[in-house]
Amino acid sequence: MRRxxxxxxxxxxxxxxxxxxxxxxxxxxxxxxxxxxxxxFQLSPAGKTDWGPNQCLNDKDxxxxxxxxxxxxGVEPGRYDAKVSYPNSRQxxxxxxxxxxDAVFSIADxxxxxxxx
Numbered sequence: 001m002r003r004x005x006x007x008x009x010x011x012x013x014x015x016x017x018x019x020x021x022x023x024x025x026x027x028x029x030x031x032x033x034x035x036x037x038x039x040x041f042q043l044s045p046a047g048k049t050d051w052g053p054n055q056c057l058n059d060k061d062x063x064x065x066x067x068x069x070x071x072x073x074g075v076e077p078g079r080y081d082a083k084v085s086y087p088n089s090r091q092x093x094x095x096x097x098x099x100x101x102d103a104v105f106s107i108a109d110x111x112x113x114x115x116x117x
Contacts (some may be wrong), residue, residue, distance in 0.1 A: 031106040040085025
């Protein structure tokens, strides 16, 4: 009986911390499924060209390799267009990305439109 009460007490103390960690989540993240390393990633509300800051600056090496995830900051959930830049000066647009809170969204080569070099 005593062990059961101690176990229940430990669970009650640990639960608020676990709930807080779950609520905090890991934030919004981009998963680069393109075949190239990305050096620039800017978001704008869908249909506009109000490009925000380069999110690649959030990464320690300032680039996002293939199959790497990038933490996105300062963005609320919603629909966005993205400007994707590569080290070789190529730029492409990805249209109408749905971004959800504490979720991962991805871009792949098939999503890239209106590319320039």
